[in-house]
Every structure is written in structure tokens, then in C-alpha cells.
Amino acid sequence: MAFNVLIVDDSAVMRTMIARVVRLSGVPLGEFYEASNGAEGLAIVQERWVDLVLLDINMPVMNGEEMLERMRAHPDTAHLPVIVVSTESSETRVHALEQHGVAFVHKPFAPEDLRATILRVTGVTPEDEYYAVPAGNVGDLDF
Amino acid sequence: MRSPLETSAISTFETLALLFAEAEPGHPSSPSLSSSASRDVALAHAMCVRFTGVGADAFDGALVVAVSDDVARALAGNMLGVAPAQADVQARRDALGEVTNVVCGNVLPLLGGRRAVFHLGAPHPVPLAAVDALADAGGVPHGPARRERLVVESGAAVVALFAPDHRLHAERPAPGRCMFAAEAA
Numbered sequence: 001m002a003f004n005v006l007i008v009d010d011s012a013v014m015r016t017m018i019a020r021v022v023r024l025s026g027v028p029l030g031e032f033y034e035a036s037n038g039a040e041g042l043a044i045v046q047e048r049w050v051d052l053v054l055l056d057i058n059m060p061v062m063n064g065e066e067m068l069e070r071m072r073a074h075p076d077t078a079h080l081p082v083i084v085v086s087t088e089s090s091e092t093r094v095h096a097l098e099q100h101g102v103a104f105v106h107k108p109f110a111p112e113d114l115r116a117t118i119l120r121v122t123g124v125t126p127e128d129e130y131y132a133v134p135a136g137n138v139g140d141l142d143f
Numbered sequence: 144m145r146s147p148l149e150t151s152a153i154s155t156f157e158t159l160a161l162l163f164a165e166a167e168p169g170h171p172s173s174p175s176l177s178s179s180a181s182r183d184v185a186l187a188h189a190m191c192v193r194f195t196g197v198g199a200d201a202f203d204g205a206l207v208v209a210v211s212d213d214v215a216r217a218l219a220g221n222m223l224g225v226a227p228a229q230a231d232v233q234a235r236r237d238a239l240g241e242v243t244n245v246v247c248g249n250v251l252p253l254l255g256g257r258r259a260v261f262h263l264g265a266p267h268p269v270p271l272a273a274v275d276a277l278a279d280a281g282g283v284p285h286g287p288a289r290r291e292r293l294v295v296e297s298g299a300a301v302v303a304l305f306a307p308d309h310r311l312h313a314e315r316p317a318p319g320r321c322m323f324a325a326e327a328a
Contacts, residue, residue: 010265013241016223017159058248058263087248091257107245108159 002030003122004049008041008064009056009085014107018054018085018114025115027124038062042070045077052122055102057086057093065096072100081121085109147253148246149291152208152302155245156295160238161221162214164300167292184299187212188235189271190243193264194251202255204306206247208239209271214298215239240266246302254306 005022007015015034023029033048035041039062044050053071057064064084071077082102088094089106097104103121105114119125145153149166156164189209196202210218218238219230230238243266251261293300 011237011241011244013222013237020224060265087245089249089252089257090260092260107248108155110158 001051002028003051003124004031004033005029005052005054006033006035006041006044006048006050007054008035008038008059008067009054010036010059011056012036014056014085021111021114022054022118024111025118025124027118027122038064038067042067045071045080046074050080052118053080053082055082055084055086057084057088057097065093068097068100068102083114083117083121085114146289146291148250148289148302148304149293151246151249151253152291152293152300155242155249156293156300159222159245160218160242162217162296164293164295167294167299184211186210186271186299186301188215188239189269190236190240190266191269192240192243192247192266194247194261195264196255197260197262200255201259202307204304206243206250206305207269207303208243208246208300209303210239210295210300211298214295214300217296217298218242236268240268250304 005027007018007022009015009018015036019032019034022032030051031048033044033050035044037059041053041055042062045053055064055068064086068082068084071080071082082100083105084097084102085105085107087107088097094104103117105117145166153164153166156162186209189207191205191207193205194203212235213227215235215238216227216230219225219234220227222238222241223230223234225234244263247263252259255261289304289306291302293302
């Protein structure tokens with residue numbers, strides 16, 4: 001399954017950084033969308049098929065909290081997987097976000113931490129990790 | 144022990160921008176942000192993020208991060224994937240702006256507490272010569288309230304936080320003491 005991914009962040013630098021991590025994560029990718037605020041992001045999820053949203057919080061025009069609330073209020077986007085990528089650490093705001101069932105990656109993030117969260121949320125196991133899974137115990141082999 | 148401003152800045156340079164950073168050893172605070180760092184590395188770019196607090200005990204202020212040109216190029220290279228030598232001024236400012244944004248977002252909870260809510264403005268460039276006069280504009284309290292000098296790879300950075308003095312009555316605490324004397328409660 002190829003994932004259509006949307007990155008919503010008012011920083012073009014951060015969108016570039018996140019996109020690089022997503023592309024290197026091992027998740028099979030379909031379409032890639034970007035938005036610079038919550039209003040643009042909301043328009044994209046309403047018009048296009050999106051499988052994963054990476055969402056900043058502090059943005060002009062429409063912030064990430066409002067975009068998330070509107071997504072969760074609509075049946076077509078209510079269960080869309082969302083990873084919040086933000087510096088936000090206010091207990092009040094983080095608690096409100098967690099009520100919407102999002103994963104949270106705090107900035108500054110190490111690329112491997114964001115990658116691990118992407119893999120966890122999408123449920124994807126990259127091919128190179130299959131070989132790390134033991135096939136069984138030697139004692140079980142019957143020659 | 145590092146101050147929260149130092150901690151936030153070093154963490155951001157190292158984790159987000161993949162640049163090794165440390166406090167400049169043995170350098171006394173300079174009264175002027177725009178003067179060159181003690182290691183004769185000229186600062187070339189400065190970005191500012193203003194913030195406004197919401198609710199009781201709210202406070203406003205600004206954070207400025209100034210870096211030498213080689214650091215700005217390295218930021219653009221590591222964060223944007225462009226060759227440092229080919230990073231144009233806009234790319235350098237964009238990368239530095241994001242670093243400034245992240246440092247600000249991380250230091251504010253340490254000043255205002257974990258329940259405090261702040262709204263951060265968009266990063267914008269400020270002339271180095273005007274940084275020391277920033278306090279005269281927009282109601283920001285007078286004078287840089289806290290300033291940290293860093294060594295970043297082979298270059299330099301200065302991080303300056305403008306906020307009410309009582310929020311930044313910071314000293315290098317003995318181990319076990321609260322980071323900020325005014326925030327002991």
C-alpha cells in the first residue's frame with residue numbers, strides 16, 4: 001500500500017526536513033502534499049485522498065489545533081492518522097491534542113525519532129527489518 | 144550547569160541542525176550583542192521571533208539568534224540539503240529562522256511553566272546593529288535580559304532572550320537548585 005502524505009507547517013524549512021525524513025523512512029509513498037497553514041491543509045484532506053498527516057501547531061491563518069478539530073468532526077477525516085510535529089509543550093494544549101488520538105513528536109527531533117513514529121503510526125515494517133526477526137529456535141530444527 | 148536558554152539552543156543546533164555546539168568557554172557577557180564574538184568570528188545573520196503570553200502571569204518578549212556566516216551556511220546545508228557553498232542568503236535566513244523558532248518554543252515553557260501558553264510570531268531578520276536597540280521597539284523590555292554565546296562547529300552563535308527581568312533572574316545555580324531564582328515555586 002502506498003501512503004499519500006500531507007505535511008502542514010508554516011516553515012518551508014521544516015516541510016523540507018520532514019519530507020526528507022518521510023522519503024527515507026521506508027514507508028511506501030504515493031502522493032506528497034504540502035500546506036503552509038491549517039486552512040490549506042484542511043482543503044487538501046477534503047479534496048484529496050490522504051493517508052497520513054504531519055501537522056505543526058503554531059501557524060497563521062488556521063493553527064493546527066483548529067485544523068485537527070475540524071478533521072475529527074468530519075466522518076471522512078475523523079480517523080485520519082495524524083502526527084503532530086511541534087515545539088508545543090504547554091500541558092493544556094498537549095492534553096487537548098492527545099484527546100484527538102494523535103502521535104506527538106517534539107521539535108527539535110532527531111530524524112530517527114520521527115522515522116520511528118511514522119513507522120509506528122503507519123504500521124509499516126521496512127523490508128530491511130524483516131531479516132532482523134529470528135525465524136525460530138535452533139532446537140526446533142528437525143534434520 | 145547550563146541555563147535553560149543555553150540548553151535549548153545547544154539541543155536545537157545539535158538535534159535539528161546536526162551541528163556540534165557548546166557554550167563559549169570562559170567568555171564574559173558582552174554588553175553588546177552586535178559585537179564580534181571573542182573568537183574573532185564575525186556574526187553575519189540574525190533572526191528574531193517575538194512571542195506573546197496568554198492568560199494570568201503572561202508576558203511578552205522576543206528571542207534573537209545571531210550566527211556567523213559559516214554557521215548559517217551549515218544550517219542551510221544540513222536542514223535543506225543544499226551545498227553550504229551554494230546556499231543563498233534566503234536559504235541561510237530560512238534555516239536560521241527555523242532554529243530561532245525552535246529555540247524559542249523550547250525555552251518559553253522553562254520560563255513560564257508547563258501550563259503557560261505562548262503564541263510565537265514568524266521568524267524575521269533583524270539587522271545586527273539594531274539588535275541591541277530591539278528593546279526600544281514594540282514594547283519589549285529594555286535591554287537583552289539573557290545572552291548566551293556558543294561555539295558552533297568552527298563558527299559562533301549568540302542567543303539573546305528579551306523578557307521581563309523578574310523572569311530571567313538567572314544565575315548559574317549550584318547542583319540541585321532551581322534554574323531560575325524567581326521560579327523556585
